Amino acid sequence: MKTIPVDKNPHEAVISPDGKQAYVTCSGGDSLLVFDNETMTLTKRVTHPDFRxxxxxxxxxxxxxxxxxxxxxxxxxxxxxxxxxxxxxCATGQEAVHMVALTPDERFAYIANNKTNDISVIDVATLKEVERIDVGIHPDGIAFLMR
Structure with missing residues (x-):
């Protein structure tokens, strides 16, 4: 167990397929942090003017x-x-682009738009929106279940 100082409001995390890195968004710090899971150290801080x-x-x-x-x-x-x-x-034209999940075949990314109460379906090859699906109020988490 180790405590590592990070930017404000660490929020979402994904682990690399090989398990060696963790990627963490810091919503309040407008940054993406990269951690080495073996050494438990912060290895990189990525920023961009549109990481808001x-x-x-x-x-x-x-x-x-x-x-x-x-x-x-x-x-x-x-x-x-x-x-x-x-x-x-890629601009979605939506407010509050919130969560993203890839379809199991990785052809599409589904993005929950929290303020417009819909999901943008993005073709990963072209990065164009191919569909918008109305959903309930303030969609948040999004995932796919393999059957």
């Missing part, structure tokens, strides 16, 4: 891309791993 209340995260099975939803900017990001280079910034 970064929130949801999803990582591809091959560990090469990280998707990040930024609540206050209304954008989501495609971040290359392990370089942590922001490859693409």
């Amino acid at each position: 209340f970064p929130h949801g995260l999803a990582i591809t099975r091959d560990g090469k891309r990280l998707l990040l939803a930024s609540t206050r900017s209304g954008k989501f990001f495609v971040i290359s791993l392990p370089s942590l280079e922001v490859k693409q910034v």
Whole structure:
């Protein structure tokens, strides 16, 4: 067990497929933090002008891309791993882009839009919205169940 000082409001976390890194959004710190799980150390702090209340995260099975939803900017990001280079910034046209989940086949990203009460379905290959699904009030968490 170890305590590591971080930016304000660490919120969501995903673990790399190999288990070696943890990626954590710090909503109040407008940052993405990367931790080495073996040494339990903070290895990198990533910022971007449009990381405004970064929130949801999803990582591809091959560990090469990280998707990040930024609540206050209304954008989501495609971040290359392990370089942590922001490859693409995509505006959803929605308010409060909150959580993100990849479909099991990783063809689509579903993004919960907290203020507009809907889900944006993004084609991962083109990074274009292909559908918007109305849901209940303030959608938050999102996940897929394999059957």
